[in-house]
Amino acid sequence: MPAPLLTLRGLGKSYGSVRANHAIDLEVAEGSIHAILGENGAGKSTLMKLIYGVESPDAGEILWRGAPLRVTSPAEARRAGIGMVFQHFSLFETLTVVENISLVVPGAKADLAGRIRTLGQTFGLDVDPQAYVHALSVGERQRVEIIRCLMTDPRLLILDEPTSVLPPQSVERLFQTLQRLKEGGVSILFISHKLDEVRAICDRATILRAGTVVDNVDPRGHDAHALARMMIGHAMPEMAHARSLTPGEVLLQVDRLNHRPDDPFAMALADMSFDVRAGEVLGLAGVSGNGQAELTRLISGEWTLPRADAGRVQMMGRPVGDRGAADRRELGFAFVPEERLGRGAVPDMSLADNSLLTAHRLGLVRKGLIDRTREAAFTRRCIEDFDVRTPGPEAEAGALSGGNLQKFIVGRELMLGPRLLFVAQPTWGVDIGAATAIRRRLVELRNQGCAILVISEEIEELFEICDRVMVIREGRLSPSLRIAETDVQEVGRYMVGTRGDAGEGDGAARA
Amino acid sequence: MTPMPFRLRLIRRDGASRRAALLAPLAALLAAGLVNFLLYIAMGKDPAAVFYAMLVEPFVSWSSFSEVLLKMTPLLLIAEGLAVGFRAKVINIGAEGQFILGAIFAASIPVWFPQATGGWIWPLMLLLGGMGGALWATVPAFWRVRLNASEILVTLMMSLIAAQLLNYLLVGPWKDPMGFNFPQSVMFQNDAILPTLIPGTRVNVALILAFVWAGLIYLYMQKSFQGYQLLVGGLAPHATAYAGFSEGRAVWLSLLIGGFAAGLAGAAEVAGPLGQLQRSVSSGYGYTAIIVAYLGGLHPIGIIFSSLLIAALNIGGDNAMVSADLPKAAVEVFQGSLLVFYLAAITLVRFRIRWRPPQEVRA
Numbered sequence A: 001m002p003a004p005l006l007t008l009r010g011l012g013k014s015y016g017s018v019r020a021n022h023a024i025d026l027e028v029a030e031g032s033i034h035a036i037l038g039e040n041g042a043g044k045s046t047l048m049k050l051i052y053g054v055e056s057p058d059a060g061e062i063l064w065r066g067a068p069l070r071v072t073s074p075a076e077a078r079r080a081g082i083g084m085v086f087q088h089f090s091l092f093e094t095l096t097v098v099e100n101i102s103l104v105v106p107g108a109k110a111d112l113a114g115r116i117r118t119l120g121q122t123f124g125l126d127v128d129p130q131a132y133v134h135a136l137s138v139g140e141r142q143r144v145e146i147i148r149c150l151m152t153d154p155r156l157l158i159l160d161e162p163t164s165v166l167p168p169q170s171v172e173r174l175f176q177t178l179q180r181l182k183e184g185g186v187s188i189l190f191i192s193h194k195l196d197e198v199r200a201i202c203d204r205a206t207i208l209r210a211g212t213v214v215d216n217v218d219p220r221g222h223d224a225h226a227l228a229r230m231m232i233g234h235a236m237p238e239m240a241h242a243r244s245l246t247p248g249e250v251l252l253q254v255d256r257l258n259h260r261p262d263d264p265f266a267m268a269l270a271d272m273s274f275d276v277r278a279g280e281v282l283g284l285a286g287v288s289g290n291g292q293a294e295l296t297r298l299i300s301g302e303w304t305l306p307r308a309d310a311g312r313v314q315m316m317g318r319p320v321g322d323r324g325a326a327d328r329r330e331l332g333f334a335f336v337p338e339e340r341l342g343r344g345a346v347p348d349m350s351l352a353d354n355s356l357l358t359a360h361r362l363g364l365v366r367k368g369l370i371d372r373t374r375e376a377a378f379t380r381r382c383i384e385d386f387d388v389r390t391p392g393p394e395a396e397a398g399a400l401s402g403g404n405l406q407k408f409i410v411g412r413e414l415m416l417g418p419r420l421l422f423v424a425q426p427t428w429g430v431d432i433g434a435a436t437a438i439r440r441r442l443v444e445l446r447n448q449g450c451a452i453l454v455i456s457e458e459i460e461e462l463f464e465i466c467d468r469v470m471v472i473r474e475g476r477l478s479p480s481l482r483i484a485e486t487d488v489q490e491v492g493r494y495m496v497g498t499r500g501d502a503g504e505g506d507g508a509a510r511a
Numbered sequence B: 001m002t003p004m005p006f007r008l009r010l011i012r013r014d015g016a017s018r019r020a021a022l023l024a025p026l027a028a029l030l031a032a033g034l035v036n037f038l039l040y041i042a043m044g045k046d047p048a049a050v051f052y053a054m055l056v057e058p059f060v061s062w063s064s065f066s067e068v069l070l071k072m073t074p075l076l077l078i079a080e081g082l083a084v085g086f087r088a089k090v091i092n093i094g095a096e097g098q099f100i101l102g103a104i105f106a107a108s109i110p111v112w113f114p115q116a117t118g119g120w121i122w123p124l125m126l127l128l129g130g131m132g133g134a135l136w137a138t139v140p141a142f143w144r145v146r147l148n149a150s151e152i153l154v155t156l157m158m159s160l161i162a163a164q165l166l167n168y169l170l171v172g173p174w175k176d177p178m179g180f181n182f183p184q185s186v187m188f189q190n191d192a193i194l195p196t197l198i199p200g201t202r203v204n205v206a207l208i209l210a211f212v213w214a215g216l217i218y219l220y221m222q223k224s225f226q227g228y229q230l231l232v233g234g235l236a237p238h239a240t241a242y243a244g245f246s247e248g249r250a251v252w253l254s255l256l257i258g259g260f261a262a263g264l265a266g267a268a269e270v271a272g273p274l275g276q277l278q279r280s281v282s283s284g285y286g287y288t289a290i291i292v293a294y295l296g297g298l299h300p301i302g303i304i305f306s307s308l309l310i311a312a313l314n315i316g317g318d319n320a321m322v323s324a325d326l327p328k329a330a331v332e333v334f335q336g337s338l339l340v341f342y343l344a345a346i347t348l349v350r351f352r353i354r355w356r357p358p359q360e361v362r363a
Helices: A044-052 A074-080 A097-102 A109-123 A138-150 A168-183 A195-201 A224-232 A292-300 A307-312 A325-330 A351-362 A372-385 A402-415 A432-447 A459-465 A488-496 B018-043 B047-060 B062-087 B095-112 B121-147 B151-171 B206-223 B225-235 B237-243 B247-274 B285-295 B300-323 B328-350
Strands: A006-015 A018-028 A033-037 A059-064 A067-069 A082-085 A156-160 A187-192 A204-209 A212-217 A250-259 A269-277 A281-285 A313-315 A333-336 A420-424 A451-455 A468-473 B007-012 B351-356
Touching (some): A018 A044, A018 A059, A018 A212, A033 A168, A033 A195, A044 A074, A044 A082, A044 A156, A044 A187, A074 A082, A097 A109, A097 A138, A109 A168, A138 A156, A138 A168, A168 A187, A168 A195, A168 A488, A187 A195, A195 A224, A224 A432, A250 A292, A250 A307, A250 A420, A250 A451, A269 A292, A269 A451, A281 A459, A281 A488, A307 A313, A325 B237, A351 A372, A351 A402, A351 B237, A402 A420, A402 A432, A420 A432, A432 A451, A432 A459, B018 B328, B047 B300, B062 B095, B062 B225, B062 B247, B062 B285, B062 B300, B095 B247, B095 B285, B121 B151, B121 B247, B151 B247, B206 B225, B206 B247, B206 B300, B237 B247, B285 B300, B328 B351
Parallel strands (some): A033 A187, A033 A204, A082 A156, A281 A451, A281 A468, A333 A420, A420 A451
Antiparallel strands (some): A006 A059, A059 A067, A204 A212, A250 A269, B007 B351
């Protein structure tokens, strides 16, 4: 039996007192699609960084086709035959595809363009070499990243959560590409926490929990529940969605909102209208970059409209379009932003001081001075009620994991007792346990009569917690779809624009 | 691609230790001392004499220590005010101009009412001085908030304008008619001079004012909600917008506080040791205070120590020029190297250096 392509023996990596990886054993066979499965914070990304030479291990060894391999930089990893596509793309938007690729791959541009086309045809990665990156969809950008890796003729391709940014139809297509790569002799390490897709395409799955390997299975032989149990160590908590209350008064109304940003690469919003009533959750689905960021800022009050357009955004029945975030919050609005560090929380400040950011209106400030006792009490209550894992209110926000910080921010905003809550990407980068807890809280809040608007890229999540969804694409909204009367496929079709009036046919006109 | 012979990398420490942060200035002082020791030997000067003159002499005699305190006063006032803005990332480097305007505003009373008497005169002059400095800072604040013009450039340019305004007044309308055509104002009347604090020295009530000011800034930055909002603005501007804190107000407050402090210092200088408005009213306090603020870690307490240190080095440098025959440039080298070593030391408090020997791929 030939040696496996990649073997890890007892690999370990610690950051200070945190053991990110410990005694990892792993074998990746030639020509296989191998999944690394685990919750966020389980150590998947660290492990990939060790293999790709971004970080060096403290212990253990890496064998490449049976011989020891020491990689101290990604450049060395690439020379050895390892390529990696990161979750966040590193492409220059103002350059064309071939220009981007020529930055890392030597050769004349004309030759490169030819190779890009050939690779595209062979593996189903069609992309126009002369297209500017800013004009490409997320799926196309990912194809460019994969092509760039393939240019160096790797034997092993690492993909870090490749499907998290894609609409369902593009996921299908990516899977076909991966199958063809496998048939072409390239092994694939596929990082994910989505069980269904791992079961769909992977031959092997290595499950990580808390930095160690807990199991090594053939994912096709286990159902999603069994895999989830291995990942989180106990059974999946069930979500109970009390279906459809009778919605109350309209608490958020967006009325024919148009917005043309100064930034040429930002998305213009065209004629958006929707409302959210007390006791309902409205979800906005869509691939990011289709106007979510712009809409988010216009609703949160970080961007304001001219006075004449104040009525385009109404909260609790009052026009607020020209009002800033503080005024909107005074009306009972609360907001959990997509970026937690630097926006929803100040990384260098303690959790207690981060409470103050929005909860100062709950009497934490008296006569202009901060009441440290109340501040600490509020923070402790938030930490307990929302199960934030941290040493205490004095811990710096930047030291918390993504999931814990999100629980803290959600907790802080819920403790404000909002009538209208807006949450962008509620569980992005949050592990399954925390994500379920957050979703349950949102549904509870809805049942108490709060109006909730959720923006998310995860369709499954929206189907779990929303009463209605709308799809945002190229700055336009689809009609409102009742969850009970629609399915993932229909929402997916609106996301890629092959159905209805959501940005129908105007993609070319914009470019 | 051949690997580089070695690689130095800065790696962020898990947490900056408080003790290391406190030791950093001391380490910097030692390192600067060592380097300059070698410099003095190379120059053929007696290092012991130089160090004695620079570092010891300012503290041994009451008369020279009182001069240190006198010099420390404007540095402390200005640096505390600037630190507020620096922590909010509003970079006011025009304290020099705001200082000059404070001096001009304060001088307006003795110049226009040379006969006036009463105990209200010097307090009013200080108040006017603070207002003058703040007024000068409204210009950069306005342009920054209105047009997003960089306050760094505008404050700097306003300093140049302030210097010319002072020149104009001193060669024109405010020139002392009995002053043999020297560009200076009349000598101020007694009631326009700050009361002396310690008999026989030039230390005046402004020193107390500076300490009170440091206390107020401490309270403002550590305890008040407004100070907190400024800190958030400096650390995470997007969080400011998210929480709905006004960025414009942060810019205004930062510049007004910095301008007021510099103006107050300018007033205290003309109404203190100078006793008249002169061309050389500032001698660079507004710029030195920037160094003082950063050396003090932008912390209200730290700045008390850094202002004392820089003031002592100034006086010590003067001593060394006289008693150890050290050129002025060598004195400046000492101060400059101190800052460089401090910045290096404070970087090492936050980061550690990793040295990576070359490694080959064994494939």
